Amino acid sequence: MTPAILRLLIALAIAGGLSAQTVAQTPGGTSISNQASATYSDGTNSYSTVSNTVTVTVSNVSGLAITPDAGTNSGIVAGQTGVIFNFTVTNTGNFSDNVHFVPGSAHLSGTSPAAITRAVIDVDNNGSINAGDTDILGAAVDSALIAQNASIHVLVEVSVNAGATPSQSVQVLLGDAGGSSPFDNQPVAAPNTNEVRTVSTSSVNGQREARGDISASVIDDALLKLTLTAPTGPVPVGSDITYTWQVCNTGSQPASGVTLNGSTQVFIIVPIPVNTVLKSGQTFPAGTLYADKTSSPLSVAPLSATWSATPPSPLSNTSRIAFPVGSSLAAGACSSLVNMNMIVTIDTGISASSTIDEIGDVFGKNSLGTNITDQSGDNTANNGDGNANFDETYVAGPGHGVIWRTTLTQAGAVLIGPSGAPGAVGPTDNNDDYSNKSVNTGIGGVAPGGVTTASGQIVYVNTIQNTGNANDTFTIDAPTVPAGFTVEVSTNGGASYTTVSGGGSVSLAIGFGASANINVRITEPAGQTVLTGYDTVIRATSTNTPASFNKTIDRLYTGFVRLDKSSSVSNSTGVGGATDAVPGAVITYNITYSNVSSANGDVNCVKLTASNLVITEDGLAAPNNWGTFTAGSGTPSDSGSGTVATVSATKYTDTVASLAPGASAIFTFKRAIN
Numbered sequence: 001m002t003p004a005i006l007r008l009l010i011a012l013a014i015a016g017g018l019s020a021q022t023v024a025q026t027p028g029g030t031s032i033s034n035q036a037s038a039t040y041s042d043g044t045n046s047y048s049t050v051s052n053t054v055t056v057t058v059s060n061v062s063g064l065a066i067t068p069d070a071g072t073n074s075g076i077v078a079g080q081t082g083v084i085f086n087f088t089v090t091n092t093g094n095f096s097d098n099v100h101f102v103p104g105s106a107h108l109s110g111t112s113p114a115a116i117t118r119a120v121i122d123v124d125n126n127g128s129i130n131a132g133d134t135d136i137l138g139a140a141v142d143s144a145l146i147a148q149n150a151s152i153h154v155l156v157e158v159s160v161n162a163g164a165t166p167s168q169s170v171q172v173l174l175g176d177a178g179g180s181s182p183f184d185n186q187p188v189a190a191p192n193t194n195e196v197r198t199v200s201t202s203s204v205n206g207q208r209e210a211r212g213d214i215s216a217s218v219i220d221d222a223l224l225k226l227t228l229t230a231p232t233g234p235v236p237v238g239s240d241i242t243y244t245w246q247v248c249n250t251g252s253q254p255a256s257g258v259t260l261n262g263s264t265q266v267f268i269i270v271p272i273p274v275n276t277v278l279k280s281g282q283t284f285p286a287g288t289l290y291a292d293k294t295s296s297p298l299s300v301a302p303l304s305a306t307w308s309a310t311p312p313s314p315l316s317n318t319s320r321i322a323f324p325v326g327s328s329l330a331a332g333a334c335s336s337l338v339n340m341n342m343i344v345t346i347d348t349g350i351s352a353s354s355t356i357d358e359i360g361d362v363f364g365k366n367s368l369g370t371n372i373t374d375q376s377g378d379n380t381a382n383n384g385d386g387n388a389n390f391d392e393t394y395v396a397g398p399g400h401g402v403i404w405r406t407t408l409t410q411a412g413a414v415l416i417g418p419s420g421a422p423g424a425v426g427p428t429d430n431n432d433d434y435s436n437k438s439v440n441t442g443i444g445g446v447a448p449g450g451v452t453t454a455s456g457q458i459v460y461v462n463t464i465q466n467t468g469n470a471n472d473t474f475t476i477d478a479p480t481v482p483a484g485f486t487v488e489v490s491t492n493g494g495a496s497y498t499t500v501s502g503g504g505s506v507s508l509a510i511g512f513g514a515s516a517n518i519n520v521r522i523t524e525p526a527g528q529t530v531l532t533g534y535d536t537v538i539r540a541t542s543t544n545t546p547a548s549f550n551k552t553i554d555r556l557y558t559g560f561v562r563l564d565k566s567s568s569v570s571n572s573t574g575v576g577g578a579t580d581a582v583p584g585a586v587i588t589y590n591i592t593y594s595n596v597s598s599a600n601g602d603v604n605c606v607k608l609t610a611s612n613l614v615i616t617e618d619g620l621a622a623p624n625n626w627g628t629f630t631a632g633s634g635t636p637s638d639s640g641s642g643t644v645a646t647v648s649a650t651k652y653t654d655t656v657a658s659l660a661p662g663a664s665a666i667f668t669f670k671r672a673i674n
Contacts, residue, residue, distance in 0.1 A: 025061070025093075025094040025148065025149075026058045026094060027058065027094050027095060027148055028058055028059060028060035028061060028093075028094045028095035028203075029057060029058060029060070029095065030057070030058040031055050031056070031057050031058075032055070032056040032057070032058065033053055033054070033055050034053070034054045034055075034056070035050055035051055035052070035053040035054070036050065036051040037049070037050045037051070038050075058094070059203070059204045060093070060094065060095045060200065060202050060203040060204065061093055061094045061095075061203050061204060061205055062093040062097060062198045062200060062203035062205055062206065062207060062208045063091065063092030063093035063094070063185050063198075063208055064089070064090070064091065064092060064093070064099065064184065064185055064196070064197065064198050064208045064209060064210040065089075065090045065092045065182070065184035065185060065210050066087055066088070066089050066090075066174055066175050066183075066184065066196060066210040066211055066212035067087070067088045067090070067182075067212050068087075068088075068212055068213075068214060069181055069182040069183060069184075069211075069212055069213065070181070070213060070215070071212070071213065071214040071215070072214065072215055072216065072217075073085060073214055073215070073216035074216065075216065075217050075218070075219035075252060076160050076164075076170060076216045076217070076218055076219065077160070077164075077218065077219060077220070077221035077252075077253060077366070077367055077368065078160060078161065078162050078163065078164040078165065078218060078221065079160060079161070079162040079164075079221075079368060079370070080159070080160045080367070080368060081117070081159040081160070081368075082117075082157055082159070083157065083158045083159070083160065083170075083216065084127070084128070084129075084155055084156070084157055084158075085155070085156040085157075085158060085172040085214045085216075086122075086127060086153055086154075086155055086214075087153065087154040087155075087156065087174045087212050087214070088151050088152075088153055088154075088212075089143075089146075089151060089152050089153070089154055089174075089196065089210075090146075090149070090150070090151040091146040091147065091148060091149065091150055091151070091198075092149070092184070092185060093148060093198065093203065093208070094148055095148055095200070095203070096145045096146060096147050096148060097145065097146060097198045097199060097200045098142040098143050098144070098145055098146065098198070098199035098200070099142065099143045099146060099152070099196060099197070099198060099199065100140070100141075100142050100143075100195075100196070100197050100198070100199050101121075101136035101140065101141050101142075101143070101154075101196055102136075102140045102192065102193070102194070102195060103136070103137055103138060103139060103140065104193045104194045105119070105136055105174060105175060105194055105195065105196045106119040106136065106137065106154070106156040106172065106173070106174050107172075107173050107176075107194050108158070108170065108171065108172060108173070109171040109172075109173060109213075110168070110169045110170045110171035110215060111168040111169055112160060112161065112164040112165075112168035112169055112170045112218050113160075113161035113163060113164060114158050114159060114160045114161055114164070114170045115158065115159050115161075116137065116156060116157065116158055116172070117157045117158065117159050118135070118137060118155075118156075118157040119135070119136050119137040119154065119155070119156045119157070120133035120134055120135055120136060120137075120154070120155050121133060121134040121136060121141075121143055121152055121153070121154055122152070122153040122154065122155050125153055127153075127155070128155070129155055129157060133155070136154065142199055154174055156172050156174065158170060158172060160218065164218045165218060166217075166218055166219055166220050166252075167217075167218070168217075168218045169215050169216065169217045169218060170215065170216050170218070171213055171214070171215040172213065172214050172215075173194070173211060173212070173213045174196055174211065174212050174213070175194065175195060175196035175197075175209060175210050175211035175212065176191075176193070176194035176195055176196075176209075176211055177189075177195075177196075177209045177210050177211040183210060183211040183212070184210040184211075185208050185210060186208060186209050186210065186211075187205075187206060187207075187208065187209075188206065188207045188208065188209045189209070195209050196209060196210060196211070197209040197210075219251075219252040219253070220250070220251040220252045220253070221251050221252070221253045221366040221367050221368065221372075222249055222251045222253045222254060222255035222256075222329075222331070222364065222365075222366040222367060222372060223249060223250045223251030223372075223381035223382050224247055224248075224249060224250075224251075224255055224266075224329070224362050224364055224372055224373070224374040224381060224382060225247065225248050225249075225250050225374055225379075225380075225381040225382075226245065226246075226247050226268065226360055226361070226362040226374045226375060226376045226384075226401070227245070227246045227247070227248070227376060228243060228244070228245060228358065228359070228360060228376035228377065228404050229243070229244040229245075229246075230242070230243045230244070230358060230404055230406055231406055232405070232406060232407065233355075233356075233405075233406040233407030233408060233409075234352075234407040234408055234409040234410065235346070235356075235406060235407075235408060235409060236346075236408070236409045237346055237347075237348055237349075237350060237352055237408055237409065237469055238345070238346055238347075238348045239345070239346060240279060240343050240344065240345050240346075241273075241276070241343070241344050241345075241346065241356060241406055242342070242343050243270070243342045243343075243344070243358055244337055245268050245270060245323065245335075245342070245360060245376075246334055246335055246336075246337050247266065247268055247325055247329065247334065247335045247362045247374075248333070248334035248335070249329045249330065249331055249332065249333055249334075250332070250381050251331055251366075251381070252331050253331055253366060253367040254328050254329065254330050254331055254367070255328060255329045255364035255365065255366060255372065256327070256328045256364060256365045256366075256369075257326075257327050257328065257364060257365065258303065258363045258364060258365060258371060260289055260303070260307045260322055261289055261307040261308065261309065263287055263289070263324065264327055265287065265324035265325060265326060265327055266324070266325040266326055266327075266328065266329045266335075266362065266363070266364040267289075267322045267323065267324055267325065267362065267363050267364075268322070268323040268325060268335070268360060268361070268362050269302040269320055269321070269322045269323075269360065269361045269362070269363065269388070270320060270321055270323070270342060270358070270360035270361075270388070271298055271319060271320050271358075271359075271360070271388055271389065271390070272318050272319060272320065272321075272344060273344055273356050273357055273358045274356075274357065274390065275346060275347045275350045275354065275356060276344035276345060276346050276347060276356060277315065277316040277318075277344060277345050277347065278311075278315050278316070278318045278321070278342070278343075278344055278345075279343045279344060279345050280315050282342075282343060284321070284323065284342075285323055285324055286324075287309075287324040288309075288321060288322065288323055288324065289307040289308065289309060289321070289322040289324075290307065290308055290309075290310065290311045290312060290318055290320070290321055290322075291305040291306060291307055291308075291318070291319050291320040291321075291322070292306075292308075292312035292317045292318060292319055293312075293317050293318070293319040294312075294317065296319055296320070297319055298319055298320070298387075298389040298390070299389065301386055301387040302320060302322070302361055302363065302386070302387060302388075303363060303371070303386070305319075305320065307322060321342060325362075329364065344356075346408070350408075350469075351469065351470055351471065351511075351512035351513070352408035352409060352410040352411065352468075352469040352470035352512070353408075353410065353470040353471035353511075353512055354408065355405040355406060355407055355408070356405070356406045356408065357390055357403045357404065357405055357406075358376075358403070358404045358406070359375055359376055359377055359388045359390065359392055359401050359402070359403045359404060360375065360376045360388055360401075361373055361374070361375055361384055361386065361387070361388045362374050362375075362384075363386075373386050374401070375388055375392065375400060375401025375402075376388075376401050376402070376404065377392075377396070377401040377402025377403060377404055378396040378401050378402045379396075380396070380398075383398065383399065383400070383401065384399075384400060384401055385399055385400045385401075388401070390403065408469075408470070410468065410469060410470035410472075410544040410545075411468055411469050411470070411544065411545055411548075412468040412470070412472050412542025412543065412544030412545030412546075412548045413466075413467040413468040413469075413542065413545070413548050414464060414465065414466060414467060414468065414472070414474055414540045414541070414542050414548060414549065414550050415430060415464070415465045415467055415540075415550050416462055416463070416464045416465075416538060416539070416540040416550045416551065416552045417430070417433045417462065417463060417550075417552045417604065418433065418434070418435040418461075418462065418463070418552065418604060418605060418606045419435070419460075419461035419462065419463055419517065419606070420463055421433075421463065421604035421605075422462075422463045422464060422465035422515060422550075423465070423604070424552070424601070424602060424604035424605050425601060425602045425604070425605075426553070426600070426601040426602075426605060427600040427601055430550060431550060431551045431552075432551070432553060432601075433552050433553065433601055433602075433604065433605050434535075434552065434553035434554070434555050434598065434601060434605050434606065435460050435462065435552070435553070435554050435555065435605070435606035436533070436555045436557060436560075436597050436598060436605075436606055436607055436608045436661075437458045437460060437554075437555070437556060437557065437606070437608070438458075438556070438557035438558070438559055438560045438597075438608060439452075439456025439457070439458060439524060439556060439557070439558055439559075440456070440559075441454045441455070441456040442454030442455065442456055442526055442528075442558070443456075443530050443558055443559040446530045446559075447530075448530065448531055448562055448563075448564065449529070449530075450529075450530055451526070451527045451528055451529055451530065452524070452526050452527060452528045452529075452530060452558050453526060454526050455523060455524060455525050455526050456523075456524045456556070456558070457521065457522065457523045457524070458521075458522050458524075458556055459494070459519055459520070459521045459522075460519070460520040460521075460522065460554040461517055461518070461519055461520075462517065462518050462520055462538055462552055462554070463515055463516070463517050464476070464508065464510060464515060464516055464517075464518060464540050465510075465514075465515040466510040466511065466512060466513060466514055466515070468512070468542060468544055468545065468548070469512065470512055470544055471509070471510070471511050471512050472509070472510060472512075472542050472543055472544045473507050473508065473509045473510075473543040474507065474508050474509075474510060474540045474541060474542060474543065475505050475506075475507055475540070475541045475543065476489055476491075476500065476505060476506050476507070476508060476518060476538065476539070476540050476541075477500050477503075477504065477505035477506075477538075477539055477541075478500045478501055478536055478537060478538055478539070479537055479539050479551075480535065480536065480537035481501040481502075481536050481537075482524075482534040482535070482536065482556075484524075484525045485501060485522060485523065485524055485525070485534065485536065485556075486499065486501050486522070486523040487499070487500050487501040487520065487521070487522050487523075487536050487538075488500065488501075488520070488521040488522075488523075489506050489518055489519070489520055489521075489538075490518065490519040490520075490521070491506055491507075491508045491516075491518055493517075493519065494519045497519070497521055506518075507543075508540075520536070520538055520554050522536055522554060522556050524556055524558070528558050529558065530558045530559050531557070531558060531559050531560065531562050531596050532557065532558055533555045533556070533557050533560075533596075533597065533598065534555065534556045534557075534558070535553050535554075535555050536553065536554045536555070536556070537551050537552070537553055538551065538552050538553075538554055539551045555597075555598070557596075557597055557608065560595060560596050560597040560608050560610065561593060561594070561595055561596070561610045561613060561659065562593070562594045562596050563591055563592070563593050563615070564591070564592040564593075564594070565589065565590070565591050565592075566589075566590045566592070567587055567588065567589050567590070568587070568588045568590075569581045569585050569586070569587055569588075570585065570586045570588065571584075571585035571586075572585075572586075573585060581673060582673065583673050583674060584672065584673060585672070585673050586633050586670050586671070586672050586673075587626075587630065587670065587671050587672075587673065588668065588669075588670050589617070589668065589669055589670070589671070590666050590667070590668050591615055591617070591654075591666065591667040591668075592664060592665075592666050593613065593615060593654075593656070593659070593664060593665060593666075593667065594663070594664035595608065595609070595610050595659045595660060595661050595662060595663050595664070597661045597662070598661060598662070599660065599661035599662035607660075607661045608661055609658055609659065609660050609661065610656070610658070610659040611657065611658050611659075612655070612656075612657065613642075613655070613656040613657075613659050614653055614654070614655050614656075615642070615653065615654040615655075615656070615667050616651070616652075616653050617651065617652040617653070617654075617667075617669060618650070618651045619650035619651065619671075620650050620651070626650075626671055627649070627650030627651070628650075629673065629674050630671035630672060630673055630674060631649070631671065631672050631674060632646070632649060632669075632670075632671060632672075633670040633671055633672040634669075634670045636652050636654070636667070636668065636669035636670075637667075637668050637669075638654050638656075638665060638666070638667050638668075639665045639666040639667075639668070640656065640663075640664075640665025640666075641656060641657065641658075641665070642654040642655060642656040642665060642667060643655045643656075644667065644669075652669050654667040
């Protein structure tokens with residue numbers, strides 16, 4: 001066997017051992033000497049001998065390994081920067097060699113959008129990138145000589161796109177060697193765009209390349225989810241509402257705190273609901289902070305507000321409360337419900353049609369040190385606008401939470417009365433107040449006890465006041481209607497009417513604390529007794545509280561000034577008896593005039609006062625004939641305030657400027673029989 005063949009066999013054996021990595025490799029250039037020795041005897045003496053020395057020099061064999069293969073890093077989060085992937089590059093050859101890198105040696109695969117920001121040889125082996133490291137991203141470069149079986153580290157820095165989502169992954173590859181796992185010590189093959197290879201060309205097996213890869217899965221960062229528990233209602237006005245808050249970190253990374261008033265905590269920050277005040281005497285968690293309406297109204301975002309460990313004075317000046325959860329909140333953890341309640345007292349005098357609204361914020365930081373926030377009311381974590389000030393909506397949507405609504409107990413109450421006086425009081429109470437009006441048709445020339453000769457119609461205006469604690473819709477009907485009468489109601493100022501006599505009704509919506517007028521048109525048929533009041537009862541009933549109603553009376557009179565005449569005879573002629581109507585005897589006529597309309601009830605009831613009443617006595621106007629057969633005797637008079645005038649020898653008038661309801665007087669004149 002020639003020396004050349006022997007050297008080749010040795011090199012191949014080393015290469016095989018290198019591939020199997022089962023035995024230590026003999027360094028290239030090592031001289032292997034071999035000299036045989038022998039002993040022998042001639043039967044008497046012993047002898048020894050040696051051969052010539054044969055020397056074999058071990059050839060250089062290249063080898064390269066990059067690890068890990070299919071390695072994994074801990075989870076990464078969207079938007080994370082400066083993520084280091086650490087590779088070990090080992091010279092597995094039997095001599096010192098350099099390793100060649102190209103700008104594309106470190107490259108990406110995987111499903112998550114990401115970018116390599118730096119790639120270096122970690123010269124000082126401290127695991128971080130610094131100024132002394134060798135850049136392999138910007139240009140092709142050879143490493144320093146790497147001793148046999150020695151290693152260098154390559155650090156690849158990656159930034160993860162902010163749009164990365166959980167279940168995606170980032171895979172960093174160093175090198176592009178083919179073959180099968182572990183992709184080490186492969187013959188150099190084209191293309192060389194992403195290669196990592198040995199440099200020396202003196203080895204018997206040529207240049208070698210390798211490949212390693214590390215993957216990292218995208219995981220959720222800290223995800224804060226704020227939950228509010230509160231009653232849906234209805235709750236009475238003036239009562240308490242208890243709000244219970246809890247925040248959970250549903251992400252895979254812990255949340256750290258934000259700093260308020262020098263305290264770094266994960267904070268639940270909640271505004272005091274409109275139309276409520278914070279109830280005194282409560283115990284909140286240690287470190288609870290307060291903001292006041294003067295320096296920090298709700299228009300100031302929570303993280304910009306001025307906070308104090310001392311509650312405002314008065315307590316009603318509190319705009320927000322900040323509850324501390326802890327300096328951090330671990331992944332999967334929830335804050336305790338204990339001592340996280342906030343009790344507020346609902347203001348009295350507010351409309352119960354309103355709801356008491358509440359929404360809160362939670363603030364913290366994620367693993368990147370970025371502020372994160374969430375608002376209550378929806379099922380999406382980290383979903384808030386950073387300022388729960390009630391301009392959010394009642395429907396879930398991106399960028400904001402959902403306002404919680406607690407309804408209030410609505411208690412209906414109503415008053416109905418004369419125009420402008422819904423609270424009028426009648427003879428008994430506010431259910432028999434009244435509006436008196438009279439027809440002027442069908443009553444002329446009809447004496448007391450007679451009936452109207454034509455129908456009449458009157459329009460009343462009644463005022464309805466919502467005295468309940470909420471917006472309400474009122475049912476208007478007429479439970480009492482005189483026989484044969486027609487009653488109609490208009491809720492639009494008389495533009496249209498609805499008949500309510502016979503069981504009909506109309507509805508009218510009136511806001512909290514407001515009033516509205518209705519027109520009531522009453523039609524009276526002919527044939528009604530004159531000088532009589534006919535009562536129509538108008539009723540308004542609450543929809544919120546059907547048992548709550550009020551009534552008023554629209555009273556129609558068929559005339560309201562009554563004239564009753566009487567006469568007496570005084571005979572002093574000596575002819576006949578003392579009361580015989582003989583010539584010369586004197587007839588005394590008394591006309592009693594009365595306002596027959598009702599006078600009771602308070603000043604808000606609408607009463608009928610007769611004005612400019614003129615009573616005329618004409619002795620020559622049919623059917624009168626006393627002017628022909630009598631002559632004046634004495635001076636006419638009025639027992640009341642009337643002014644009597646003698647118009648002629650046969651005619652008198654009595655003028656009464658005003659005749660109040662229930663008032664009466666007597667007009668008297670005398671005539672001597674001719």
